[in-house]
Amino acid sequence: MDTLYNKRIIVGISGSIAAYKSAELTRRLRDAGADVRVVMTRSAMEFITPLTLQALSGRAVHTELMDADAEAAMGHIELARWADLILIAPASADFIARLSGGHANDLLSAICLASQTQLAIAPAMNQAMWDNAATQANIATLKQREVSILGPAQGSQACGETGPGRMLEPEQLLKICNNLFQSGLMSGQHVLITAGPTREPIDPVRYISNRSSGKMGFAIAEAAIEAGADVTLIAGPVQLDTPERVTRVDVETASQMQQAVLKHAGACDIFIATAAVADYRPGLQAVNKIKKQADEMQLKLVKTHDILAAVAALAKAPFTVGFAAETDKLLEYARSKMERKNLNMIVANPVGPTRGFDQDTNELDILWPNGHIHLDLNSKKTLARKLITIIAERAHAIDTTENTG
Ligand SMILES: Cc1cc2nc3c(=O)[nH]c(=O)nc-3n(C[C@H](O)[C@H](O)[C@H](O)COP(=O)(O)O)c2cc1C
Numbered sequence: 001m002d003t004l005y006n007k008r009i010i011v012g013i014s015g016s017i018a019a020y021k022s023a024e025l026t027r028r029l030r031d032a033g034a035d036v037r038v039v040m041t042r043s044a045m046e047f048i049t050p051l052t053l054q055a056l057s058g059r060a061v062h063t064e065l066m067d068a069d070a071e072a073a074m075g076h077i078e079l080a081r082w083a084d085l086i087l088i089a090p091a092s093a094d095f096i097a098r099l100s101g102g103h104a105n106d107l108l109s110a111i112c113l114a115s116q117t118q119l120a121i122a123p124a125m126n127q128a129m130w131d132n133a134a135t136q137a138n139i140a141t142l143k144q145r146e147v148s149i150l151g152p153a154q155g156s157q158a159c160g161e162t163g164p165g166r167m168l169e170p171e172q173l174l175k176i177c178n179n180l181f182q183s184g185l186m187s188g189q190h191v192l193i194t195a196g197p198t199r200e201p202i203d204p205v206r207y208i209s210n211r212s213s214g215k216m217g218f219a220i221a222e223a224a225i226e227a228g229a230d231v232t233l234i235a236g237p238v239q240l241d242t243p244e245r246v247t248r249v250d251v252e253t254a255s256q257m258q259q260a261v262l263k264h265a266g267a268c269d270i271f272i273a274t275a276a277v278a279d280y281r282p283g284l285q286a287v288n289k290i291k292k293q294a295d296e297m298q299l300k301l302v303k304t305h306d307i308l309a310a311v312a313a314l315a316k317a318p319f320t321v322g323f324a325a326e327t328d329k330l331l332e333y334a335r336s337k338m339e340r341k342n343l344n345m346i347v348a349n350p351v352g353p354t355r356g357f358d359q360d361t362n363e364l365d366i367l368w369p370n371g372h373i374h375l376d377l378n379s380k381k382t383l384a385r386k387l388i389t390i391i392a393e394r395a396h397a398i399d400t401t402e403n404t405g
Pocket of ligand 1: 013014015016018041042043044091093094095096124125126129
């Protein structure tokens with residue numbers, strides 16, 4: 001299975017003789033279905049031309065930080081948010097030093113500093129440069145910050161010396177990148193996810209609905225697959241492709257969503273309710289289209305069933321995660337929803353005309369009975385991956401306590 005399909009990857013190229021291998025790497029990432037944007041340092045352009053990388057990536061190559069045109073289009077902060085993975089290959093000794101020092105004086109280092117996504121580097125340098133205590137200290141710092149250090153390999157070098165410092169081959173890097181997206185944190189777990197809005201019919205042609213796009217739920221489904229889970233996704237009406245290997249069940253109304261959820265909930269280990277299920281539906285659905293007559297008309301609404309609370313109340317309830325989309329008093333409403341419905345966790349996200357619904361980015365507050373983590377504004381895909389890691393850890397912690405307590 002190619003986990004790189006549809007992934008957004010920044011290939012960062014710095015000034016090493018191994019830069020020629022980045023061309024092959026870019027081509028292979030594209031072949032694997034990844035969307036690749038290349039960012040080059042000035043030194044890198046002495047070794048390989050942006051034109052080559054532009055042709056292979058199918059996109060303009062980014063090279064300058066102080067570029068008004070580029071900043072007006074996809075600037076360094078947007079690039080940082082866009083990526084699911086930043087892979088620096090080759091990473092020169094100097095670039096590694098800048099990264100470890102938290103510099104932002106060129107486009108590539110600024111992107112790395114501004115990004116909260118996975119960062120991996122493939123060092124390439126002379127063996128003495130690699131062995132130097134300064135480089136080793138920089139590498140140790142990066143490891144502490146959870147940067148993935150890919151290689152380097154041992155062998156003969158362009159400078160004629162032999163030792164550690166060769167960049168890994170594109171094929172090896174491709175394999176490792178695939179694994180980076182496959183954490184195995186949820187191996188063997190059955191995860192049930194709801195996503196999107198529901199539609200509550202008024203008559204055969206009209207309905208009440210909301211602005212949920214389903215993007216967050218679909219990103220979570222994909223992240224759960226990457227983590228090794230078996231995923232069933234119950235989706236309201238959305239315009240999204242089904243992530244690979246996800247079993248999708250399409251529904252329209254809150255009542256259909258409830259039936260589908262309860263059918264699968266008994267067999268799942270984790271339930272993540274991202275769907276924006278209608279709280280109220282029209283009490284009666286007109287058989288025929290309602291005609292325009294009086295100046296005013298009343299629509300009687302009745303409460304729908306609370307799917308989330310019903311799952312959390314099951315005798316063998318899964319680890320249950322709710323979502324709270326709020327325009328105000330976000331944390332207060334979210335915590336009270338978690339307590340009222342007896343959830344294991346709740347994910348609060350601010351929504352409004354330009355936030356949350358139908359956006360590619362979001363920010364989250366993840367709450368559980370004794371904890372809270374804030375995830376800054378980022379792509380929904382990156383947030384989904386972080387959320388899945390936190391859910392897996394919390395579910396595991398509860399499981400361990402129950403089995404030993
Ligand atoms: C021919 C040549 C080959 C080089 N190869 C490497 C290399 O493999 N690794 C490395 O760390 N630096 C190498 N350097 C030095 C870097 O290019 C130099 O430190 C540069 O400032 C790195 O800039 P950057 O990190 O912004 O790309 C080489 C320099 C030259 C002239």
